Amino acid sequence: ECAAEEPRVLCIIQDTTNSKTVNERVTLNLPASTPLKRLFEDVAAKVGYVNGSFDLMWGNGDSVTDTTPIDQNSDKAILDAGFEPGKKNFLHLTDKDGEQPRAMQEESGTTEDSAQERFIGPLPREGSIGCTHDYVSQSYSYSSVLSKSETGYVGLVNQAMTCYLNSLLQTLFMTPEFRNALYKWEFEESEEDPERSIPYQLQRLFVLLQTSKKRAI
Numbered sequence: 677e678c679a680a681e682e683p684r685v686l687c688i689i690q691d692t693t694n695s696k697t698v699n700e701r702v703t704l705n706l707p708a709s710t711p712l713k714r715l716f717e718d719v720a721a722k723v724g725y726v727n728g729s730f731d732l733m734w735g736n737g738d739s740v741t742d743t744t745p746i747d748q749n750s751d752k753a754i755l756d757a758g759f760e761p762g763k764k765n766f767l768h769l770t771d772k773d774g775e776q777p778r779a780m781q782e783e784s785g786t787t788e789d790s791a792q793e794r795f796i797g798p799l800p801r802e803g804s805i806g807c808t809h810d811y812v813s814q815s816y817s818y819s820s821v822l823s824k825s826e827t828g829y830v831g832l833v834n835q836a837m838t839c840y841l842n843s844l845l846q847t848l849f850m851t852p853e854f855r856n857a858l859y860k861w862e863f864e865e866s867e868e869d870p871e872r873s874i875p876y877q878l879q880r881l882f883v884l885l886q887t888s889k890k891r892a893i
Contacts, residue, residue: 704718732767
């Protein structure tokens with residue numbers, strides 16, 4: 677009877693660690709007496725992350741309003757921690773210590789899998805050593821919190837209905853004869869604007885697909 681009368685707290689959690697989930701919301705309707713550590717357990721079960729591998733911060737639906745993470749080990753009731761019954765309590769799920777949250781199924785995995793990097797690269801050029809780092813732009817970034825999947829392959833971000841183009845680019849990249857021929861081509865900046873040079877930009881894209889540690893570029 678007391679539990680039925682207890683006020684409940686509506687928590688709306690936004691996962692900002694992944695481009696696929698940043699626009700989605702996870703909703704929890706919890707009793708006001710729920711401990712903070714139980715809140716983290718429920719969020720972990722709901723989003724499929726290993727508990728303890730992520731932080732929760734206060735937000736307003738669009739951005740973080742308090743950069744101090746909520747204490748995930750506290751026995752304090754959410755009502756006493758600033759959560760308000762009858763209102764939407766917005767939380768942002770973020771990286772913990774700069775590390776992306778671990779998916780639940782990865783909990784039993786070994787560190788050897790994550791340490792191994794499998795790159796698809798050009799065949800060695802005769803009489804030369806590859807210098808692919810020359811082509812990597814330090815300013816080129818896409819959601820740096822994303823990391824390469826355990827497969828070792830890097831995806832392409834859909835720029836709004838560009839799946840047909842992305843699949844073609846990945847097919848060309850996975851064709852060694854085409855990829856290596858493109859790597860052998862040399863750009864002459866004096867003859868063409870690099871931003872308007874399709875083969876140069878394609879060459880840069882291929883190098884990023886080969887060397888980036890992000891999940892998608």
